[in-house]
Amino acid sequence: MVELVISMGSHVIYEWIYVGVVVSILIWVGAEAWYGEKLLHEVPKDHITIKVVGQQWFWTFEHPDGKREVGTLHLKAGKVYKFEVTGKDVIHAFNIPHFAVMIDAVPGRINTIWVKIPEDAVGEYLIQCREYCGLLHYNMRANLIVEA
Amino acid sequence: MVIEVARPRPLWQILFSTHHTDVALLYLITSIVFFMLGGALALTIRTELLTPGTTIIGDADLFNRIFTVHGTTMLFLWILPFISGVGNYLIPILVKYKDMAYPRLNAVAYWMAVPGAALIWLGWSDTSWMAYPPYSTMRAAGPAADMWIFGLKILGLSSILGAINFIVTILKCKHPDLPMMKTSLLVWAILVSSLMTLAALPTFTAALIMLYTDRLGVSGFFDPARGGDPIAYQHLFWFTFHPEVYIFLIPAVGMAYELIPKFSRKPIFSYGSGVIAFLVLSIIAFASWAHHMLATGLTFTEKTVFMIGTLAAVPMSAMHVFNWLATMWGGRIKFAAPMKFVIGGIMLFFTSGAGGVVNTTLPLDFITHDTYWVVGHFHMMLMGTVSFIFMGFLYYMFPLITGRMYSERLANVHFWFTFIGTAVVFTAMHIVGLYGMPRRIWDYVPDPTIIVLNQIASVGAYLIGIGMIAFIILLIRDSVKGKPADMKDPFGIGEIYYDYRRREPHH
Numbered sequence A: 001m002v003e004l005v006i007s008m009g010s011h012v013i014y015e016w017i018y019v020g021v022v023v024s025i026l027i028w029v030g031a032e033a034w035y036g037e038k039l040l041h042e043v044p045k046d047h048i049t050i051k052v053v054g055q056q057w058f059w060t061f062e063h064p065d066g067k068r069e070v071g072t073l074h075l076k077a078g079k080v081y082k083f084e085v086t087g088k089d090v091i092h093a094f095n096i097p098h099f100a101v102m103i104d105a106v107p108g109r110i111n112t113i114w115v116k117i118p119e120d121a122v123g124e125y126l127i128q129c130r131e132y133c134g135l136l137h138y139n140m141r142a143n144l145i146v147e148a
Numbered sequence B: 001m002v003i004e005v006a007r008p009r010p011l012w013q014i015l016f017s018t019h020h021t022d023v024a025l026l027y028l029i030t031s032i033v034f035f036m037l038g039g040a041l042a043l044t045i046r047t048e049l050l051t052p053g054t055t056i057i058g059d060a061d062l063f064n065r066i067f068t069v070h071g072t073t074m075l076f077l078w079i080l081p082f083i084s085g086v087g088n089y090l091i092p093i094l095v096k097y098k099d100m101a102y103p104r105l106n107a108v109a110y111w112m113a114v115p116g117a118a119l120i121w122l123g124w125s126d127t128s129w130m131a132y133p134p135y136s137t138m139r140a141a142g143p144a145a146d147m148w149i150f151g152l153k154i155l156g157l158s159s160i161l162g163a164i165n166f167i168v169t170i171l172k173c174k175h176p177d178l179p180m181m182k183t184s185l186l187v188w189a190i191l192v193s194s195l196m197t198l199a200a201l202p203t204f205t206a207a208l209i210m211l212y213t214d215r216l217g218v219s220g221f222f223d224p225a226r227g228g229d230p231i232a233y234q235h236l237f238w239f240t241f242h243p244e245v246y247i248f249l250i251p252a253v254g255m256a257y258e259l260i261p262k263f264s265r266k267p268i269f270s271y272g273s274g275v276i277a278f279l280v281l282s283i284i285a286f287a288s289w290a291h292h293m294l295a296t297g298l299t300f301t302e303k304t305v306f307m308i309g310t311l312a313a314v315p316m317s318a319m320h321v322f323n324w325l326a327t328m329w330g331g332r333i334k335f336a337a338p339m340k341f342v343i344g345g346i347m348l349f350f351t352s353g354a355g356g357v358v359n360t361t362l363p364l365d366f367i368t369h370d371t372y373w374v375v376g377h378f379h380m381m382l383m384g385t386v387s388f389i390f391m392g393f394l395y396y397m398f399p400l401i402t403g404r405m406y407s408e409r410l411a412n413v414h415f416w417f418t419f420i421g422t423a424v425v426f427t428a429m430h431i432v433g434l435y436g437m438p439r440r441i442w443d444y445v446p447d448p449t450i451i452v453l454n455q456i457a458s459v460g461a462y463l464i465g466i467g468m469i470a471f472i473i474l475l476i477r478d479s480v481k482g483k484p485a486d487m488k489d490p491f492g493i494g495e496i497y498y499d500y501r502r503r504e505p506h507h
Helices: A002-007 A012-041 B011-015 B020-048 B060-094 B103-123 B135-139 B144-172 B185-216 B230-264 B271-287 B300-328 B337-360 B362-368 B372-402 B408-434 B448-481
Strands: A048-055 A058-062 A068-070 A072-076 A080-087 A092-096 A101-105 A111-116 A123-129 A141-147
Touching: A012 B300, A012 B337, A012 B362, A048 A092, A048 A101, A058 A141, A068 A072, A080 A092, A080 A101, A101 A111, A101 B362, B011 B020, B020 B060, B020 B103, B020 B372, B020 B448, B060 B103, B060 B144, B060 B185, B060 B230, B060 B372, B103 B144, B135 B185, B144 B185, B185 B230, B185 B271, B230 B271, B230 B300, B230 B337, B230 B372, B271 B300, B300 B337, B300 B362, B337 B362, B337 B372, B337 B408, B362 B372, B362 B408, B372 B408, B372 B448, B408 B448
Parallel strands: A048 A080, A072 A141
Antiparallel strands: A048 A058, A058 A068, A080 A111, A092 A101, A092 A123, A123 A141
């Protein structure tokens, strides 16, 4: 190891300054990311739980009152929703690109993710599968309808 | 010199030879052939995605099989055999030994890759190259998926044999007067990546057996109904294949170290920091595998640990880039094809490296994961950096292999089309990923932005295709009809070229 350090020569100082700058940037990025994820980690208390099941090749949603929907999900603007996501056959991934909601639907596991739908977000959005799940993976979509 | 075109040898003499240059030649030709075949599949995929709905591929099943074989081919039949080819050619020369340590094992390792490749190409599996269960164990059609499993198993064994051979050749057969610290950094690169292969690959080999017994229904390792867990496979898989990313990258870095000082006509800025970066990276590479699995429902602590492990690998790559730039700084650079490809590769390395940081920072990963962003990211690395440096190195070895010089003009056509094409296609993929387009889809939402970005990507892919046609023409034409090269100094950068040798008829 001594041999290695010596062989780095006299100009070694420039390289260590550069490495120091890179490391500081990475520490900053990492800390910001950790903090952001920590904020997302806590689900707000007043959430509504939606059970989501992915199977080849459609989505089923169950509201807290037991009402089930297939291929369409109705949510209210301004509310906080927690999704409990699982897969029935193979691994899927529950994804609403517009709201950056993304979590794998794994058979035998329940993964959770939450989202706050903004007040002004009334409209129709895409729900899709983002983990390769076979023949009709490309078409494993559903509609999200946000109502006032 | 191996293909003595002036005095051709019968084909069987090359095929059944155990001489390191002959085995190397077989590896190189095999890898280039599969590079072109895999590229043809890529162009098919890009053509299908040119318009929403069916373009040329009639159904999703065929599309799924195409991207599976494309991925498997590029990783295991282009990049790995190319590394073995270059290593076989140069390691004995660089450590001043007559051949590899185990010449017969060397030939066996090559010939194992042939049935492995045949199983993958005849099976035409639709599991995707990651073959996540339960899809690969319960739903994927046999015998394609079984053939894929066996194909990879054989290729894995072949890699392990090759790695053992390189390690023994470098550590035990090196000339006693040549200290390790005076060898080329390419020797270090091959040594480190071979050691990593030995440490990483057995895990995936075990996972493949488990996958197969699960498919047979005699076990339920990955089946939740039988007490298994599909996520366990992903841990085993990525424990091998995240280090594998560096096993692909490190030899390319070593090749860049071999070329940059020569074409800059300056010594390496810091040999020691190159060695340190290799060694540290080879350990840190094992601490980041689960960053491929951040969306599978890991706990907050697990996610944090693997984010830190991933970020920790970045300074090592940054040290290499610094070393390259500092070596070029103030040098009289000769912009021949090898150097152009290396410089292009370094430029694209920045983008893929920065994209990698975005992928691992936790909240952002949930935006990019499993979208085309990720496809753009790792292609920028494997095509933009690794394959670019490989192609550059192939140009550098061209006189050594054929005794002839390639046409710089055609190489220029190859470089510019490939470089512009690569930048266009993979940048467009990054952006379309941010619009939420998932990877591995045969058809996409007909949104105007997504359509336009896909079309830009396809045009980029066609540019690469044109570049590759120039490449094929150059390789065939100039190895048969090229001007005889000045074997002492083929590139006009001083008499530092490899010492080419006659085949020693010792076996």
